Amino acid sequence: MxxxxxxxxxxxxxxxxxxxxxxxxxxxxxxxxxxxxxxxGQRPTEIRVMKTKCNLSKSCPANFFAFKIFSGAANVVGPSICFEDHMIMSPVKDNVGRGLNIALVNGTTGTVLRQDFFDMYSGDPTLLVKFLKEIPEEALVLVASFDDPGTKMTDEIRELFSNLGSSYAKKLGFRDSWVFLGARDIKSKSPFEQFLKNTPSKNKYEGWPELLELEGCVPRKVF
Structure with missing residues (x-):
């Protein structure tokens, strides 16, 4: 046992x-x-997507306004003008048209003063002359072309845009693409401008050059 x-x-x-x-x-x-x-094994890091005004590629510093301008695409898609995350003119808002689309913004407050479009193919160019001559001293001028901005362009209109800081207004012709930001009291040529000539051998849309995109940060006017 x-x-x-x-x-x-x-x-x-x-x-x-x-x-x-x-x-x-x-x-x-x-x-x-x-x-x-x-x-x-680590906790996933939170990814924050920083939204910029007008969907700019980067944020603007303090005391600068954000803007983005698209010209029209051929005679099919209209232009758009955005300022400080406010879409002033666009096809969705249905307030754009053939020719030159222009928005005036207060350079100190950022307030939209006026917007309009001018038919530069069959319209009355004197309406644009009157509009340009009435631009207030403190205003920023944002311009986008659509379809044809040059047929009705006169020497007087070219000179008025040149006085706003444009380097290409005197070259603007039939179906050219043009985007521009200038000001009444600018002391030199504006750094915010793009221009593309209507060249049949180089055009992206047969009878029209490709659309242009212009974005940037413009300093707030301080008086």
Whole structure:
């Protein structure tokens, strides 16, 4: 009895030891199998998408206004003018038209003063002359072409735009693409302007050059 009892006791100890070894190895293998790479085990970093005014490529500094201007695409898609995240003119707003689309903005407050479009193919150019001569001293002038901005362009109109800081107004012709931001009291040529000549061999839209995009930060006028 004593021998059999000792044998059962040793058998119990042997089974217990084997069980502990198996449990230990299983736990080790399990931990090893499910261990994730360090970068997967971390909490995902919160990604913040910073929205800029008018969807500019970067934010404007303090005391600067954000703007973005698109010319029209051929005679199909109209232009758009955005200023300080406010869409002043666009096809969606249904307030754009063939020719020159112009928005006037207060250069100090950013308030929209007026917007209008002028048919430069079959319209009356004297209406544009009157509009340009009445631009207030403190106003910023944002311009986008659509379809044809040049057929009715007169020397007087070219000179008025040149006085607003344009470098290309005197070259503007039939179906050219043009976007521009200027001011009545500017001392030199505006850095905010793009121009693309209607050239049949280079045009993107058959009879029209491709649309132009102009964005930037214009300093607030402080008086």
């Amino acid at each position: 004593r021998v059999s009892g000792l044998f059962r006791f040793l058998s119990f100890i042997f089974v217990l030891i084997i069980s502990l070894i198996l449990i230990h190895n299983y736990s080790y293998i399990s931990r090893k199998a499910i261990r994730l790479p360090r970068w997967l």
